[in-house]
Amino acid sequence: MAKILIVEDEKAISDLIKFNLELVGHECFQEFNGKSGLDEALANKYDMLILDVMLPELSGFDIIDYIKGTPVIFVTARATANDKIKGLRKGADDYITKPFDIIELVERVKAVLRRTKGEAKVFEFDGIKVMFDNRRVFKDGKEIILKPKEFDLLEAFINNRNLALTREKLLYLVWEFDYEGDSRTVDVHVQRLRQKLGISNRLQTVYKTGYRLEI
Ligand code: CA
DSSP: OOEEEEEOSOHHHHHHHHHHHHHTTOEEEEEOSHHHHHHHHHHSOOSEEEEESSOSSSOHHHHHHHOOSSOEEEEESOOOHHHHHHHHHTTOSEEEESSOOHHHHHHHHHHHHHHHHOOOSEEEETTEEEETTTTEEEETTEEEOOOHHHHHHHHHHHHTTTSOEEHHHHHHHHHOSOOOSOTHHHHHHHHHHHHHHTOTTTEEEETTTEEEEOO
């Protein structure tokens, strides 16, 4: 997974980002002002920078001027269209505004890393091998045939592993729209994944919430 530097002066927000990205397997480092953030970004190799815009000493927009080749996601309270355009024009790979949904941030990080690093083509656990490029799954060397939505659901769980995902969030991630219908659709697909892959112990029900893949 990726090595990520978080430059954010609000410690609670920085800690929240770090905690959740580390749950899904990234390694995170923190700096709390623009100057030390830039020094750190130049001193060490990172796979991604997550930059607040409004920072003491140097802004996130100042920092990105010195950064070449490292993907950047801006996280900022300033939600105006102008800032967004400015951030992207300066070469940011994505932009997210506070307050943000942590699952959405995890997904954006994943998407940017996939674009820039070509990462996570294969994921393995418990003798299960998930190949994202050709969407095939093997268990102990034997192919397990998943239906398209079952594969999408498995991918969403892997990308957000160790995070509790509500049925509504899973409907949004997998069925890709704000689904107002029966969230039992999710339950049925989760049951099938558990049976086909034998992962009932990993794919846990989170009481009154949804599900979590524990790895
Ligand atoms: Ca700030």
